[in-house]
Amino acid sequence: MSTEASASPPPSEELIKDAVIRLAGNSQDGIQSIGGFLARLAGRSAQEVMTYMTIPATISGGPSIFQVRMGTGEVLSAGDEAGFLVAFYQHSYDEHISHLKDGGVLLYDSDHVELDEEENRFLKIGVPIAALTVEALGGSTREKGKNIFTLGLLARIFKLDVDKLRGIFKERFGSKSEDILRNANLAFDAGYSYPIDNVMDRYYAFSAPDESGPPQVTMDGNTAIVLGLLAGGVRHGAGYPITPWSTIMEMLRSQLPKYGGTFVQAEDEIAAASIAIGFSYAGRLAVTGSSGPGISLKLESLGWASMAEIPLIVINIQRGGPSTGLPTNVEQSDLMQAIYGSHGDCPRIVLAAQNVEDCFYTALEATKIARNYSVPVFVLSDMSMASRIEAFDEPDLDSLIVEPKLSTEDRPADFKPYDLNRITRHAPPGSWIEGGKFPQVTGLEHDETGHPSANPEMHVKMMAKRRDKIKAFADSLDATEVFGDQEGDTLVVGWGSTWGPIRETVIRQRSAGKKMGHLHLRYVNPLPNDLGEIFNRFKDIIVVEMNDQGLYGFGQLATLLRANTCNPAIRSLAKTDGLTFKIREIIKGIESR
Amino acid sequence: MSASPAPATVERGKITKKGIAADHPTWCPGCGDFAVLAAFFKTLEKMQFPQENIVTIAGIGCSSRFPYFVNTHGGHFIHGRALPFATGVSLGRDDLHVFVFGGDGDGFSIGGNHLDHAGRKNIRLTYVIMDNFVYGLTKKQTSPTSPQGFRSKTDPTGAIDRPTNPMRKLLSSGATFVARTHAMQIKHMMEMYERAIQHDGFSVVECLSECVEFYKGAFDAAVPRKGGAFDVIDEDEHDVTNMAGALALAEEEWPGKFGVYYQNKEPTKNEMERDLIDSAQEKTKGASDLELLKKTFAHMK
Numbered sequence: 001m002s003t004e005a006s007a008s009p010p011p012s013e014e015l016i017k018d019a020v021i022r023l024a025g026n027s028q029d030g031i032q033s034i035g036g037f038l039a040r041l042a043g044r045s046a047q048e049v050m051t052y053m054t055i056p057a058t059i060s061g062g063p064s065i066f067q068v069r070m071g072t073g074e075v076l077s078a079g080d081e082a083g084f085l086v087a088f089y090q091h092s093y094d095e096h097i098s099h100l101k102d103g104g105v106l107l108y109d110s111d112h113v114e115l116d117e118e119e120n121r122f123l124k125i126g127v128p129i130a131a132l133t134v135e136a137l138g139g140s141t142r143e144k145g146k147n148i149f150t151l152g153l154l155a156r157i158f159k160l161d162v163d164k165l166r167g168i169f170k171e172r173f174g175s176k177s178e179d180i181l182r183n184a185n186l187a188f189d190a191g192y193s194y195p196i197d198n199v200m201d202r203y204y205a206f207s208a209p210d211e212s213g214p215p216q217v218t219m220d221g222n223t224a225i226v227l228g229l230l231a232g233g234v235r236h237g238a239g240y241p242i243t244p245w246s247t248i249m250e251m252l253r254s255q256l257p258k259y260g261g262t263f264v265q266a267e268d269e270i271a272a273a274s275i276a277i278g279f280s281y282a283g284r285l286a287v288t289g290s291s292g293p294g295i296s297l298k299l300e301s302l303g304w305a306s307m308a309e310i311p312l313i314v315i316n317i318q319r320g321g322p323s324t325g326l327p328t329n330v331e332q333s334d335l336m337q338a339i340y341g342s343h344g345d346c347p348r349i350v351l352a353a354q355n356v357e358d359c360f361y362t363a364l365e366a367t368k369i370a371r372n373y374s375v376p377v378f379v380l381s382d383m384s385m386a387s388r389i390e391a392f393d394e395p396d397l398d399s400l401i402v403e404p405k406l407s408t409e410d411r412p413a414d415f416k417p418y419d420l421n422r423i424t425r426h427a428p429p430g431s432w433i434e435g436g437k438f439p440q441v442t443g444l445e446h447d448e449t450g451h452p453s454a455n456p457e458m459h460v461k462m463m464a465k466r467r468d469k470i471k472a473f474a475d476s477l478d479a480t481e482v483f484g485d486q487e488g489d490t491l492v493v494g495w496g497s498t499w500g501p502i503r504e505t506v507i508r509q510r511s512a513g514k515k516m517g518h519l520h521l522r523y524v525n526p527l528p529n530d531l532g533e534i535f536n537r538f539k540d541i542i543v544v545e546m547n548d549q550g551l552y553g554f555g556q557l558a559t560l561l562r563a564n565t566c567n568p569a570i571r572s573l574a575k576t577d578g579l580t581f582k583i584r585e586i587i588k589g590i591e592s593r
Numbered sequence: 594m595s596a597s598p599a600p601a602t603v604e605r606g607k608i609t610k611k612g613i614a615a616d617h618p619t620w621c622p623g624c625g626d627f628a629v630l631a632a633f634f635k636t637l638e639k640m641q642f643p644q645e646n647i648v649t650i651a652g653i654g655c656s657s658r659f660p661y662f663v664n665t666h667g668g669h670f671i672h673g674r675a676l677p678f679a680t681g682v683s684l685g686r687d688d689l690h691v692f693v694f695g696g697d698g699d700g701f702s703i704g705g706n707h708l709d710h711a712g713r714k715n716i717r718l719t720y721v722i723m724d725n726f727v728y729g730l731t732k733k734q735t736s737p738t739s740p741q742g743f744r745s746k747t748d749p750t751g752a753i754d755r756p757t758n759p760m761r762k763l764l765s766s767g768a769t770f771v772a773r774t775h776a777m778q779i780k781h782m783m784e785m786y787e788r789a790i791q792h793d794g795f796s797v798v799e800c801l802s803e804c805v806e807f808y809k810g811a812f813d814a815a816v817p818r819k820g821g822a823f824d825v826i827d828e829d830e831h832d833v834t835n836m837a838g839a840l841a842l843a844e845e846e847w848p849g850k851f852g853v854y855y856q857n858k859e860p861t862k863n864e865m866e867r868d869l870i871d872s873a874q875e876k877t878k879g880a881s882d883l884e885l886l887k888k889t890f891a892h893m894k
Contacts, residue, residue: 217893257873258885262866267710271677278681304671401883429648429666429689436603442669
């Protein structure tokens with residue numbers, strides 16, 4: 001099909017629940033911004049939204065995609081296949097056309113893309129996107145602005161709220177310069193007024209969303225982690241740049257001074273962990289973080305924090321490993337590292353966030369646990385959540401916020417930093433100890449006062465002290481929730497960002513008559529106490545995770561769960577292609593087991 | 594391992610020789626580190642900071658056992674990383690007096706990079722490197738400051754690698770106070786510590802401290818009663834703010850000179866971070882944490 005006018009009837013309107021739009025171009029084309037605008041618009045329209053992005057590891061340029069799924073139902077994954085594909089270049093078309101579903105719509109730049117004429121399984125709309133953008137903006141801007149032109153086209157096709165979009169432009173560009181805002185509006189108008197009616201036989205409109213809930217906020221997972229830390233009263237931290245963790249330290253560096261805090265860019269990962277531990281020792285609960293390679297470097301210091309019983313938040317935005325691995329792809333292969341990494345037995349707590357909203361709540365919860373149990377707490381996220389944008393209900397900040405407090409009040413003469421009879425918290429410097437005997441914190445095995453002790457009995461007691469408080473945390477957990485069937489054929493178990501695809505799979509399979517449940521673990525160390533009992537209610541337990549099946553055929557969580565419950569019905573569905581799970585991969589994986 | 598002594602009664606608001614001492618040191622008899630500790634006690638007695646606001650931090654090594662022997666808040670961290678740990682303590686708490694003690698392994702080998710960055714950032718703390726030219730805790734291996742030819746268990750035929758020049762390394766780190774002293778010169782040591790402590794910024798003192806067990810006589814050339822010369826810098830001739838002059842001193846032939854090589858006033862990171870906070874808070878006009886957070890969320894709507 002071409003863009004030539006034909007005498008067709010005016011397009012009708014089709015009401016849809018959700019749409020998956022994939023934008024394919026190069027990383028400098030600003031396709032992330034279109035995706036971001038769409039996501040923000042969806043959030044403001046009380047719609048659900050989820051995005052998926054790939055960026056090349058090269059410094060500038062290279063193919064890049066941004067996929068937006070927006071709709072009025074619950075959006076759980078970014079979608080297996082796109083209903084709409086926007087292709088800016090030949091390579092965009094060649095690479096991504098197989099992801100467009102039958103009956104979908106291909107929107108392409110007719111100056112840059114040559115189609116396979118034989119292909120007839122979708123609607124083809126060719127628009128000279130780059131040329132028309134240049135024309136609209138007066139010719140001196142090269143192709144800058146074609147993203148906004150395309151957004152104009154999409155606004156027309158999906159009957160988007162133009163006033164709200166203009167409002168978003170104004171917020172985004174208004175503070176930069178009048179010119180940029182004017183150009184954005186010009187490009188948008190040119191796209192919006194393009195006579196697309198001639199080739200479309202229908203428009204799409206989203207069914208009315210439920211606007212009764214609290215206002216929605218739209219952000220990516222790394223931003224949600226930062227806000228969770230801020231709400232949890234974290235005011236200090238240190239880090240070293242690494243993808244995909246860097247955006248967290250960038251935001252903390254600019255946010256913390258407003259709260260009276262400091263974020264230090266350290267000379268290396270080891271120093272970053274050590275500085276953060278220094279802050280915490282000084283009475284300022286601190287955060288450090290990284291991605292896998294950086295966490296490897298921090299592990300000796302984290303072992304010290306377990307031994308010295310110092311609270312600390314450690315964020316790992318996992319990416320493809322091992323070594324430098326796939327730095328801009330997703331994997332969940334640092335679970336064992338988070339739980340066991342470092343030498344010796346140094347127990348700590350590990351939490352995994354399941355989606356962008358949960359990144360906020362998990363980071364916030366980590367701050368409370370770290371303080372209560374005086375222990376390092378890992379928060380695991382991953383590449384897919386780091387930059388993925390989702391909309392969610394605004395948290396009730398009034399009730400959630402934690403004000404940080406420096407506890408340098410006087411301590412009694414019998415104060416012991418490592419009292420064996422309770423979960424202890426150290427006295428930060430500045431605390432006067434009645435009688436004037438000051439405590440040491442140390443990585444050497446020590447007695448209750450913190451002084452070195454190689455007494456075998458003392459070592460056994462201190463190991464138990466550090467272990468038992470983690471067990472006490474497990475005892476404090478609420479009963480683990482199972483979604484869907486509470487007993488039956490299959491229990492799908494996951495952790496982290498596989499939550500959406502697993503949930504969507506289970507919903508689909510249950511509506512197809514299968515007896516299936518979904519258990520998603522937020523507490524991966526310690527594991528909840530009730531897993532064995534829950535597992536016994538199902539014939540098969542399938543553990544879905546993005547890591548290698550290992551030497552014995554089980555992914556990392558599956559290995560732990562088998563060791564923990566000795567349940568032979570536990571099977572593993574693991575993969576390492578660097579991409580998030582598709583619904584059909586999980587269905588196929590379950591069926592083939 | 595020493596047992597914890599019975600709690601001493603310490604008078605609040607007054608640092609005394611008795612009240613500042615903790616465990617009896619585990620060092621070998623005759624070790625230079627005893628004198629370093631004694632001089633530190635005397636200096637603290639003189640300076641009279643609130644005892645609860647003093648923090649003594651160390652990494653790993655013989656000398657790094659230091660915090661256990663001082664009755665103040667203390668942290669015994671991992672090998673080579675005492676400086677970044679102390680950086681967190683210093684930047685987190687302006688009210689504290691932060692001291693780091695360590696050896697040549699911590700300072701010039703495993704932690705060498707941290708020294709450069711704590712120096713260039715001008716973190717407000719005082720760092721004493723007790724340099725004995727040998728790894729003592731692990732029983733005589735070559736250290737980064739061992740001279741060529743030194744026979745150790747890792748160089749049985751004599752060290753072949755060129756040693757680090759400690760003073761040149763300290764000067765090039767960007768440290769704003771750099772001094773050198775000797776554990777057998779108590780008065781000089783105290784003077785150097787006092788000046789280091791009074792310096793507002795990253796102050797570092799290299800203190801030659803003999804290991805009688807594994808490198809006896811290493812510093813005799815700087816001990817007058819053993820025929821050496823303890824040659825002190827004449828500050829009428831050497832301008833301590835002159836880096837070129839300081840570097841020239843660092844190039845002098847062994848055993849070189851003792852005293853303040855370099856001192857200059859530069860803004861500390863502590864001050865500059867405080868300025869960032871002040872200007873950020875000026876813009877937000879004293880908004881509460883909750884108001885700030887709500888405002889950030891409003892941007893996400």
